[in-house]
Amino acid sequence: MKKANKKLNAAIIIIGNEILSGRTQDVNVVNISTWLNNLGIKLEEVRVIPDIESTIVNTVNTVRKKFNYIFTTGGIGPTHDDITSKSIAKAFKIKYCYHPEAYKILKNYYEKGKFNVGRRKMAKTPKNATLIYNPSSAAPGFYVKNVYCLPGVPSILKSMLGGLNNKIIGGNKILSKTLSLRTVESEISIPLEKVQNKYKNLEIGSYPFFQQGKIGVSLVMRSDNLKLIEKCLCDIMKFIKKKKIKVIVRK
Amino acid sequence: MKKANKKLNAAIIIIGNEILSGRTQDVNVVNISTWLNNLGIKLEEVRVIPDIESTIVNTVNTVRKKFNYIFTTGGIGPTHDDITSKSIAKAFKIKYCYHPEAYKILKNYYEKGKFNVGRRKMAKTPKNATLIYNPSSAAPGFYVKNVYCLPGVPSILKSMLGGLNNKIIGGNKILSKTLSLRTVESEISIPLEKVQNKYKNLEIGSYPFFQQGKIGVSLVMRSDNLKLIEKCLCDIMKFIKKKKIKVIVRK
Known part of the structure; x- marks a missing residue:
């Protein structure tokens, strides 16, 4: 994989009435996002839009100027509601x-x-688009400039990502560490904010959870710099110990 | 529930780095969308955005002018990354x-x-916001004009929707019928498009599926008019019978 010298970001456009109607649970965001973390590209926005040509055209043209990479999912099959390729051409x-x-x-x-x-x-695409090969069911995806068009069926989409690894210029892998605690968020919010303010180039997320009838909080540190994550973890552990909060090993 | 005389639409803004990073699988879209179908409100866009104040402010101000109802999820807890209430006020x-x-x-x-x-x-909200009560864990959501702010934890969010039923003006319930067939999309795409062109006020979606090693296609008809759905189904059944395609009863 080639590497860029700057931070790279991406957005996903999910094209599909079936996601908006609640009929289908999207899982492509998790799959694409996890893959992008490894490539060192940060997913910064997702939009879910209906199968309407003008909406697709406007969304693609707005979003492609704001992010380095755009991935669309859905709408490249054979039926009347598959209008992604035509809309991208437009x-x-x-x-x-x-x-x-x-x-x-x-x-x-x-x-x-x-x-x-x-x-x-x-077999129709915008003229001179580059194909994204499909090892599952032949019908290819394609890309035009920074807009990569993938199918909506998760297993097929997933099988096509591998073929893009060498075509996409990425950055430093985005790493994350999770610390799970037997506490509630309001117990740690003040010292945690202080630590976040100290580490501006690292994201700390705080997520309450319920597991086997017990509550807890997972703290997630995210950065492309492992040393920074480790230093931050040390600072968090200091107040955790002081407050006598139990660390949980989650499965 | 009060009913409006016009078609009503909605958008969801998911505020959360944990969804963008791929750490957490969103399920709130399916829950809110299914609830909106019953209220006769059509979900027409979803945006997933990070915990960044300027992004929240800009997204809310763009989207709230385009749709009748906006629902935000996430960011109303006690930690530093919970900035939804403050951002909505802004x-x-x-x-x-x-x-x-x-x-x-x-x-x-x-x-x-x-x-x-x-x-x-x-307990902080934009001044004079109306509360959305929380029967699960006390901390309320709130709304300002057409922007309804809900928590990110799915079980808590779900428990709060019921309290909104009598506060939101809806329309005719959005109905859908699914017809599952033992075929592939390309076998039916031409006659299906003809039927779709005949029924402009009804949405037909076509979704391939894999079940127990066999492939099939589900056709989903969506409208607030049951008679229209039934008429459309009759027209589809005509070419299905002609092509001797098997109808599947899906569990």
Whole structure:
């Protein structure tokens, strides 16, 4: 993987009425975000939008100028509600047409006579888009400039991320450490804020949890600098010990 | 529930680094969206944003003008990363201060001497905000105009929605029917598009699935008009029968 000298960020645009209607639980954000952490790219925004061309065009054109990488999920299948490729072409003012390589891949994948109109639609992309190969079900994703278009089916999406590792310029891996405590947030909020103020280049998140009828708090430290995380952890441990709060080993 | 004469829509703003980092799987969108379907309010956008004041202020001020209802989740606890209430006050240019009723609720909830600084923070809201009561853990949410602020912990959030049923003006319940078929999308995409073009006031979604090693497609029809859904279903069944496609009863 190539590395950049600056911090890189990303946004995800989830295109799908099924997520907005509550019918489908999205899991692609967790998968893409975890993958981006390893590449050293920080996910900074997610938008879930409906299958409406003007909304997709406007959202893509707003978001792609604000972040280094944009990933879209969903809407690249064969049915009428799959309008991502066409909308991306419109956003970039590029012709929407058959991609010769995608056409060849799909034609070879289906038996003779089975490469019907619906399937041929999946060979259409914005002109000269670069393909993202699909080791699960042939139909490729694609990218235009900094906008990477992936399918909505989680298992297929996940199988396609690996192929992007060498194409995307990343940064230093984003690391995190979690400290789980048998306490409540309000017991630690004051000293914790002091520690956060000391470490401006590190994010400390505080998350209450319930486990086997007991409550606790997980503190998550996040940075691309392991030494900084360790120093911060030491400072937190100082007030934890002073307050005689129990550290929990979570499974 | 009071009913409006026009179609009503909503957006959700998820405030939380833990969702963006991939640490936590959001489930609040599904819960809020399902609840909104029953109220006849259509969820039309979701944004996930980090715990950064300027981002919260800008996002709230952009989104609240575009949709009838805005629901925020997360960031109303006692720690340094809980900045939703303060940010909402800033977005509306309202003073951020102790809410007398919230203060009273929390003071009564905690034992004497246990209502510390962290806990008192949870009694602060934008001035004159209306409270959203919390039957699970006392700390209330609140709303200012069309912006409803809820906690991030799913079980607590869910328990607070019921109290809003009589406060929110809704519309006709949004209904949906699902037809699952033993086929692939590309087999039905052409006749399905024709049916969609016939029913402009109804949404048809097409979703491939894998179940026990077999593939299939679920067609979801969505509208607030049951008769329209039934008519549409009849039209779909016509080409399904003609193509001898098997209908699946899904569990």
